[in-house]
Amino acid sequence: MQQTFDVFGYAHGHFSEVAWMGQNTNHLFPKPVVRKAVQAAMKEARYEEYPFASGLAELKSAMLEDFALPQAKVGITSGGTEALYMLTRALLSPGDEVISSDPTYLIIHKFIELSGATTVNHEIYAAPWRLTADRINNSITPKTRMILLIDPLNPLGSGYPESEVKAIAEIAHDKKLLLLNDVTYRDFADKHTLAATYAPEETVTVWSLSKNCGLAGLRIGGLFAAPDLFSKIWKYNTNDLGVNVLSQWAALAAMKVKKDVFPRIKSRTRANQRRIKKVVESVPGCSLPVYPSQGNMFVIDISQTGIDPQKLQQELLENHNVFLRGGNYLSPKFGNRFIRISFSNSTSDVERFSTAFPAAVQKLRGAPA
Ligand SMILES: Cc1ncc(COP(=O)(O)O)c(C=O)c1O
Numbered sequence: 001m002q003q004t005f006d007v008f009g010y011a012h013g014h015f016s017e018v019a020w021m022g023q024n025t026n027h028l029f030p031k032p033v034v035r036k037a038v039q040a041a042m043k044e045a046r047y048e049e050y051p052f053a054s055g056l057a058e059l060k061s062a063m064l065e066d067f068a069l070p071q072a073k074v075g076i077t078s079g080g081t082e083a084l085y086m087l088t089r090a091l092l093s094p095g096d097e098v099i100s101s102d103p104t105y106l107i108i109h110k111f112i113e114l115s116g117a118t119t120v121n122h123e124i125y126a127a128p129w130r131l132t133a134d135r136i137n138n139s140i141t142p143k144t145r146m147i148l149l150i151d152p153l154n155p156l157g158s159g160y161p162e163s164e165v166k167a168i169a170e171i172a173h174d175k176k177l178l179l180l181n182d183v184t185y186r187d188f189a190d191k192h193t194l195a196a197t198y199a200p201e202e203t204v205t206v207w208s209l210s211k212n213c214g215l216a217g218l219r220i221g222g223l224f225a226a227p228d229l230f231s232k233i234w235k236y237n238t239n240d241l242g243v244n245v246l247s248q249w250a251a252l253a254a255m256k257v258k259k260d261v262f263p264r265i266k267s268r269t270r271a272n273q274r275r276i277k278k279v280v281e282s283v284p285g286c287s288l289p290v291y292p293s294q295g296n297m298f299v300i301d302i303s304q305t306g307i308d309p310q311k312l313q314q315e316l317l318e319n320h321n322v323f324l325r326g327g328n329y330l331s332p333k334f335g336n337r338f339i340r341i342s343f344s345n346s347t348s349d350v351e352r353f354s355t356a357f358p359a360a361v362q363k364l365r366g367a368p369a
Pocket residue numbers: 023024078079080081082105150154182184207208209210216219220221
């Protein structure tokens with residue numbers, strides 16, 4: 001029997017050789033900022049004590065200031081993932097429906113299903129490459145309980161204009177639905193609108209410092225919600241003794257410089273996008289459905305090459321040390337058509353991809369399935 005290739009095992013086994021372009025992580029945030037904060041917390045042996053359970057007050061203030069949502073309560077969690085798990089547990093019941101999309105970030109669907117609810121998925125692998133208020137409106141049933149709005153959207157990189165966010169928020173308000181606004185990638189967008197601006201009572205805003213501040217391994221994120229909604233969700237807090245204290249100090253240090261350093265990070269990611277676009281356009285059968293991306297990732301459609309995205313993923317990793325993802329884990333219906341690449345990376349990572357991608361496609365084209 002043929003063994004399936006363990007991409008994560010391989011990538012972590014070759015950690016320092018790999019160009020990490022597979023998980024939308026950020027390798028451009030200034031490392032000394034984070035290192036200094038963690039070292040200072042270590043020096044004080046902060047890890048010997050439990051953290052202040054409700055979270056570092058200064059970090060909560062920094063987040064409230066960053067999001068300018070003065071009426072909301074903020075909770076700190078072990079990555080946005082924990083917030084997503086808690087809120088789906090707290091707010092969804094068996095039989096509920098959540099309006100979502102395909103492609104999407106499927107881990108949220110897993111959590112929705114664990115709560116006994118189901119997703120109603122609009123196919124969005126075609127222009128405008130995102131949900132629309134009209135499509136959402138037309139799919140509301142008596143069972144609909146929540147709308148999932150990921151903006152900017154992983155994996156496609158599409159962003160929502162303010163008029164669409166407003167229209168979707170108004171649907172949530174008028175139809176008394178919950179609106180889950182996952183804004184993990186918002187700092188990479190040209191312009192971003194929080195749904196909570198238009199539906200403050202109905203919206204749960206989930207944030208993460210994994211991608212903007214480059215803290216994926218420290219697992220820190222959280223959520224905002226209006227006080228009543230927040231209390232309902234926070235009853236399901238799985239981290240009663242608080243979130244990793246070193247991560248919270250690193251997060252605070254990162255938030256203090258984010259505004260100053262982000263323009264440079266964003267312009268690097270835009271330059272990287274341009275470089276990748278040029279390479280993709282030079283390879284017959286490959287194209288970028290969404291460009292420019294409003295996040296730090298987009299998909300490369302390879303359907304015309306006849307190559308299996310899983311095979312391309314393996315070839316790029318094993319033979320070129322370039323880690324990106326096949327689309328299958330992001331889309332049940334369209335995942336065999338694309339790979340996803342992130343580009344908050346060094347120029348040398350992008351250059352490695354630029355050499356590897358045409359060579360890998362050429363090698364696999366016409367290879368037996
Ligand atoms: C849309 C979206 N939400 C949440 C997450 C998870 O973020 P975190 O690392 O904060 O758990 C991801 C990670 O890729 C994501 O793409």
